[in-house]
Amino acid sequence: MAGIYIHIPFCKQACHYCDFHFSTSAKYKDEMVQALLKEIVLQKSYLTNETIETIYFGGGTPSVLSADEIISIINTITEIHTVTADAEITLEANPDDLDRHKVNAYRHTPVNRFSIGIQSFFDDDLQWMNRVHRAAEAEASVKRAQDAGFENITADLIYGYPLLTDTKWKHNLSKIFELGIPHISAYSMTVEPQTALAAFIGKKKQPPMSEQQSAEQFNMMLDAMQANGFEQYEISNFCKPGRYSRHNSNYWRGVKYLGIGPSAHSFNGETRQWNVANNAKYIAALTQNTIPAEVEVLTESNRLNEYIMTSLRTVWGLDINKLDTIAPGASTLLLKAARPYFDDGSISRTGSVLTLTPHGKLYADNIAAALFF
Known part of the structure; x- marks a missing residue:
């Protein structure tokens, strides 16, 4: 889907x-x-x-x-x-x-x-x-x-x-x-x-x-x-x-999506691409049957960080087991980096899933950035 x-x-x-x-x-x-x-x-x-x-x-x-x-x-x-x-x-x-x-x-x-x-x-x-x-x-x-x-x-x-x-x-x-x-x-x-x-x-x-x-x-x-x-x-x-x-x-949740239009972003699990943020250039390119997009092939770190940033914002949380499917051993490194946030009550853990507490939600972007690979 x-x-x-x-x-x-x-x-x-x-x-x-x-x-x-x-x-x-x-x-x-x-x-x-x-x-x-x-x-x-x-x-x-x-x-x-x-x-x-x-x-x-x-x-x-x-x-x-x-x-x-x-x-x-x-x-x-x-x-x-x-x-x-x-x-x-x-x-x-x-x-x-x-x-x-x-x-x-x-x-x-x-x-x-x-x-x-x-x-x-x-x-x-x-x-x-x-x-x-x-x-x-x-x-x-x-x-x-x-x-x-x-x-x-x-x-x-x-x-x-x-x-x-x-x-x-x-x-x-x-x-x-x-x-x-x-x-x-x-x-x-x-x-x-x-x-x-x-x-x-x-x-x-x-x-x-x-x-x-x-x-x-x-x-x-x-x-x-x-x-x-x-x-x-x-x-x-x-x-x-x-x-x-x-x-x-x-x-x-990391589902694939296609972005259509000037400045729109797309993600298919392997690459991310984004269209030119200029209406005239966008129209001119499509008139010539050209897609005016830049493409980035996602590295292992890109994929890990993408998952950390998006999953921590949600009620479903970050499953550390998924990290290891992207990069073996990544969960061990993340849990070490997350220790201060367990200690101050910003992150809670249920089984393999980490979620932000109400206090942690106030600092969601900063916490995610601190856990990046």
Whole structure:
């Protein structure tokens, strides 16, 4: 089984914190869709006849595409690959795109899951982030999707930024629970280089993010999620029982995936490749039947570190026996490196499986890096 990711590199405007590849001009949207279709055909052998069980439209803002454009992409995938009848097909969407007409149009596509970028239910926060939508649209978009029959919905929230008081954070969480959404992704605000937010902080127009605030709001979230019946199955992802994101869960479990579109990454267990992060260059290359990608053959260390980074973030944890299937003796070395984290209560062990404790989850990236080979 494998997954396919489709990167749609268009947004109406740039969020101040975002460093994903996108353009605020949709001038070449038609050409981009044709290039995506061409790449799907040219990349048909990358997954070596794996059956596709998930398709994920990310970005950017995939909801700028029409229902017909979505259908054309999915049809091309199904012509090239075997797709399971119950495939999870997710579309990331901004609340302002999900008006009644568009939601109903998407209902006539194979899309069966929405990922809605809410981020906050406060207008001043959304304006600070430079989001297009407003709080009322966020709530209305969820209800419109539910009314149209889309029950499988996930929503994004952000915490740990200066405007977000604990009271506001509690309200955002409560509102999400009230809406009956079965899956929630919540991320601490990070300051990425070359973003507007980084520039504002560098010029002292904005205060830096507070690690203490982020940690406190993370712990508040853990309590609220547990009280409302949500399982934390990955550091930033929570769901009602059994309602995992199948696509993202496969990333964390090392399942193969193909990335289509500018800046998209692919992984087949032996190599990793990534497309050029430039719309014009991407379209030009595909026009010439060329895939504009760089390829890296994964070393033993690459494969070990990939598994450590992804598995430790999840409820399923890191199985030290799997390390030895990649490199004999690797488990012994890892357990030695992990000893300080056992001692300080950051990592727990059940049989052959290591998982992060609630304390360890606050330092997940640092712990994983310390265990790298």
